[in-house]
Amino acid sequence: MAGNTFGTYFRITTWGESHGKALGVVIDGCPAGLSLCEADIQAFLDRRKPGQTRYATPRKEADEVNILSGVFEGRTTGTPICLMVPNTSQRSGDYSEIASYYRPGHADYTFDAKYGFRDYRGGGRSSGRETIGRVAAGAVASLILKELGISICAYTKSIGPVSISMDRFQPELLGQTPTGMPDAESSAQAEAYLEECMQNHNSAGGVVECVVDGVPAGIGEPVFDKLDACLAKAIMSVGAVKAVEIGDGCSVSTAAGTENNDAFYMENGQIAKKTNHAGGILGGISDGSRIVLRAHIKPTPSVFSEQETVNKNGEDILIHIKGRHDPVIVPRAVVVVESMTALTLVDLLFAGMPSRMDGIKKFYGK
Template sequence: MSSTYGTLFKISTFGESHGAGIGVIIDGCPAGLTFDTDFIQHDLDRRKPGQSRITTQRREADEFEVLSGVFEGVTQGTPIALVIRNTDQRSKDYGHIAQQFRPSHADYTYQAKYGTRDYRGGGRSSARETAARVAAGAVAKLLLQGQGVHIQAYVSQVGKLKLEKSYADMDLAVAEENAVRCPDPETAERMFALIDETRKKGDSIGGMVDCVITGVPAGWGEPVFDKLHAELGKAMLSINAVKGFEYGSGFAGAEQYGSEHNDEFYTDEAGQVRTKTNQSGGIQGGISNGETIYFRTAFKPVATIMQDQDSVDSAGNAVVVSGKGRHDPCVVPRAVPIVEAMAALVLADMWLRSRANK
């Protein structure tokens, strides 16, 4: 099973949803970085369950422990091990699916591949694993802050309800002031109502998370196969429930002429090469060009719903699966810090790889 990501800034996550805990080992973090535990815990708090009535009511503090790699508040250049204990498991909620395959879950495919599976909350396939990524991503953010890089994600769509404003026309920090994490308060209220209505019906709904990255200089990215956008796409598509990724003009670019789509260059007053437009999303030829990087990630509706669904069991018999347990009716509000974390991991790795090439 692949649980490792990165080339120079490398992480390996471990643990299951209903095991003793989850965690991550970070290898390649340079020595001398101030290890801001409050900053890391803040990002974990943004992802943790039980934040409002539109998120799962599982109660986990998600407080992390540092097992290695940090001394007197500073990284040592050695592997950093972080662990988050599970404290609110209710494994009995999953006893009824021990031999049943939940529709659109990983139950059947894990059984087909490994011949066994942990049915308690999905085990390793659970989004609980992403807490470890957020912890590692927060460390990557600390590293990137020293390079002037800022990463901000936000919810731009829930179901068919879309945020109509561009990221350039909003204060993205406002996203953290509401439960949905949408930077437009009026739209956020409508999104909250839609998610809450969906929850009451025992259903789930999908959505979109946009991400804006500033401060990345020209030159980050590793063509041919490790293009910056390719690595961002891989990172986003590795997140639970993600169904799509686009950067810059994305799929809309397929509808344009080259004369409309091309980003013309100019030299600004400081002598820097810039582009008049940013259809490229800050990446050209798989390498950052110094402009704002922006991308969108699409999330499907959460697979577990509080409604009966037809399925089969491990013997191939027809069964009816009843939804139980504590689940998000819409994953996107809690996915915002996960998207940021995975983007940070990609960029921290690309920064170190770019530095190694010089």
Template sequence: MAGSTFGTLFRMTTWGETHGKGVGVVVDGCPAGLSLCEEDVQKYLNRRKPGQSKYTTKRKEDDQVEILSGVFEGKTTGTPISMAVFNKDQHSKDYSEIKDVYRPGHADYTFDKKYGFRDYRGGGRSSGRETTARVAAGAVAAKVLEELGIEIFAYTKAVGPVQIDSSRFSKEERDKNALYMPDVQAAAQAEAYLQEKMRELDSSGGIVECVITGMPVGIGEPVFDKLSANLGKAILSIGAVKGFEIGDGFAAAQSVGSENNDDFYNHNGKIEKKTNHAGGILGGMSDGSVIIFRAAFKPTPSIAQPQQTVNREGEDTEIVIHGRHDPIIVPRAVVVVETMAAVTVLDLLLQNMGSSLEGVKNFYRSDKK
């Protein structure tokens, strides 16, 4: 299977299945000398782990990370960092009844047709549990970005029809409610909506918004490895994401140039923009302003309502999915979006170090050794 590696200079390779012995990641390209311990990674994994509230699966996993290599005496060594999270509460029997049936909204059919084989225990590599490994890698990237004064902050912008109100936005509120919404009033409304969907044995989609601050100008390449393109690939690689936009996004299609363009001006000797319709990216490169993007997540496909499908023989049948499933993916996906953005940004920052001859000369000048 190809496609389990992401990144160029800061690179991660994930492994494992949702109902196997565990999941993990190998991170290559992390600079030596970074202070790193398991708690630095664990605080991110704790935001993603199951069983946190009535809006997440009842699967009980501590998601306790173990750093197996690449760290010595509390510092990264510059060698590959290998991390593992071992599964403890997998109920593979929950899926035995559907081993020959394709679940609507899942990768069962496409996986089976591609490989001629399917790990039916919760989806195997196609399961959302794979993102545990991504979060671990992204936690390392976020620690490096912190050293550079760059912050990535993601949150739930919408749950179904309920959206946050920017006038009530509170960064501190995000971690105080189960839905990771930075608006206490919207969070209460969203919880009521989810309760209704759960009573109907249904699920909900939503939107995650992410803000990146502290980025220097010029990060990203002007052709294929645009910052916008790489962010798009990173976020769209998250299984349940069906839409991605930066800045005004799709609303820009209904705008005109005189409104959508961001005027520049001199602010105390520094070039800045009066507005940020572009979302902090121009020509595929960061423009020095806040980067803002959104990801649209589909409703959880595993619902307890009867659904029509077929089996491997192509025979029509009905399916009712049992087991433990999130009624909404979005709250646990917030940290996944955040950490995938961290990996993407750090990788392009490292690539940017060799973008000009002067930059290379400055790095290797003898008086800096």
């Protein structure tokens, strides 16, 4: 299977299956000297682990990370970092029945079509638990960004028909509500909507918004490795994401040029923008303002209502899916979106280091 590696200069390879012995990631390209311990990574993993709210799968996993290599006396050594998270609460028997049919909305059919064989226990590599490796690596990338004065904040912007109000945005609620919304009133409305979905044996989707502050102008390669293109690829690689917006996103298609352009002006001797419709990226390169992106996430496909499908014998059948599933995955996806954003930024920051001769001469003291 190809396609398990992401990045060029800061490269990660995730491994493991949802019902295997463990999952994890190998990080290559992390500079030596970064302060790193398991607690730094655990804080990120705790944000995505299951069983924490009524609206997450009841599967109980500690998701405790082990650093196997690349760290000595609390600092990275510059060698590959291997991170492992054991699986401790597999109930593979819940999935034995689906070996014979294809679940609607899942990768069952496409895996069979591609490989002629699949790990049906919880989805294998296409399971949401694959994101453990991404989040663990994202924790390391976020520490690098922090050293550079770059901060990332992601949160649930909407669930189903309920959207947050930026006028009621409460930073102290980030990560505190069961919906991931930093708006108590909207969170309560979203919870009521989720209760209705659960009573109807249904699920919900939503939007995660991610904002990045402190990125200097000049990050991103202007042709195929544009910053917005790389961010879109990174976020779209998350299993449940079906669309990505940068800045004003889809609304630019109905805007006039005079409305969409961001005017420049001088502020304290620096070039700044009066608006940020572009979401902090022009020509595929960061412009120094806040980067804004949104990930649109589909409803959880594992619903307990009766569904139509086809079995491996080519027969039309009706099914009732069993197992432990989230009625909404948006709150747990917040840290995944944040992590993929961090990984993309670090990789492109490293890629941009040799862009100018004066920077290379300064680095090598010439």
